[in-house]
Amino acid sequence: MSWMGVCNVEQVQEDFPYSGNVEGKEIGVYLVDGEYYALEDVCPHAYALLSQGFVDDGKVECPLHEAVFDIRTGACLREPGERNLKRYPVRVFDNQIQITFIPETVE
Numbered sequence: 001m002s003w004m005g006v007c008n009v010e011q012v013q014e015d016f017p018y019s020g021n022v023e024g025k026e027i028g029v030y031l032v033d034g035e036y037y038a039l040e041d042v043c044p045h046a047y048a049l050l051s052q053g054f055v056d057d058g059k060v061e062c063p064l065h066e067a068v069f070d071i072r073t074g075a076c077l078r079e080p081g082e083r084n085l086k087r088y089p090v091r092v093f094d095n096q097i098q099i100t101f102i103p104e105t106v107e
Contacts, residue, residue, distance in 0.1 A: 003091060003098040012036065012097065017060070019051035022099065027088070029097055030071045032058045037071050038088040038099045045080045 006029055007018045018029040019041055028041035028051035039060075041049050048064040055061075059077065061068050067081035074085035088099040 001089075001100050001102065003093070003100050005096045005098050006038065007097050009036075009092060009095055009097060015055060017051040017055060018097075019049055023101070025101070027099065028060075029090070029099075030055065030060070032071050035072075036090045036092065036097055038090045038097075039069070039071065039074050040086045043067060044076075044082045044085070050085075 012018045012029050012031045014031050026041035028039050030037045041051050043062045050060050053061045053063040058071050059068050068078035074087035076084050091098050
């Protein structure tokens with residue numbers, strides 16, 4: 001498994017996720033109850049960076065069309081999200097948040 005650095009832990013706050021590009025993929029990194037989560041950052045309904053949306057209580061709302069996703073699982077909770085988000089495994093190594101591109105699935 002190949003781990004890639006996304007950002008430093010200081011760049012992610014509960015109310016302010018980190019948005020970055022890793023090998024051509026837009027990734028959003030969130031902090032929820034002390035745990036880090038990485039999701040694809042582009043809403044599947046229409047191009048909008050979810051990390052720029054409203055974050056509250058473990059959910060993120062798309063800034064354009066109000067689709068809502070669970071940050072912990074990537075599950076689409078309110079349409080027009082169209083599908084669940086890809087969620088990527090996260091680890092913290094030397095104060096750096098790293099991901100791998102083996103998507104975790106939501107059942």
